[in-house]
Amino acid sequence: MPPGGVASLGRGTPRRGDSRLAGHDLRTPTRRSHDTSTRPFGGNLFKMCDPFWMLLAMERLGHDYIVWDKAGEIEFVAPGRETVHAEFVFDDALRAEAVAATEGGDKFLRWYENDITTADGTVIARVRKQLYIRRKRRDR
Template sequence: MAIWPPFRFAGIRVPTIAEDFSHARVELRLHWYNRNYVGAHFGGNLFSMTDPFWMLLLMQRLGPDYMVWDRAGEISFEKPGRGTVHAEFHVDPAVVDAIRDAAAGGDKVLRWFETEVRDQAGDVVARVRKQIYVRRKRGR
């Protein structure tokens, strides 16, 4: 993901993805090319840095028998982000089991996941919610 253009050209880095896809950490450093008019992080980049991770981690944790898609997302900006900001994603095994159980009969499962974007002091810069769609693939 280090060379994926939407991340690379926004200044987004992914220093950590656990081998078992249970955790990821994403960072965004403030540069001249990703600042907004008032010198803080551009809100679109704050959302972009969190965008694919719940879907990607769940796809890997659930395995190839499931369709996993982003369905909806929202962000609330709590304070201006300056310097380096980060977001952490932790996929609880109990949540994966609950999704598998709910999708076992072929029904779609919609679940919201939340992530906080924090600055270097640990203050919340933004809160991001993503709704993930999961369904067991037909014939599996």
């Protein structure tokens, strides 16, 4: 589980041995984690997704790359009253795209997207994160 208290929002589902995948659950809202209409706070939904794209990119690209969160946004699609889940996949194609785009030392800005869903697949929110990726200079 990543540091920084992310686990306090729900149960993470690490995929041991596969650095391309991550998942995270936000359990049914408690008295302190929902708004007056008994839906999860939007901030909690965004926070449950916040670190994963950057962490997956850092793991997949390795120490030769600088990876930062640059921007993020969330679109609320439907109310959620139950445990919700988000999956993140930084596959070989995404890695190859970042490596090719930064080969000459250029920065690479890309939006990564995922849905937050209920157990039956209902989308309650869409999250987008923009990452800044650059290959580290070799002369330093």
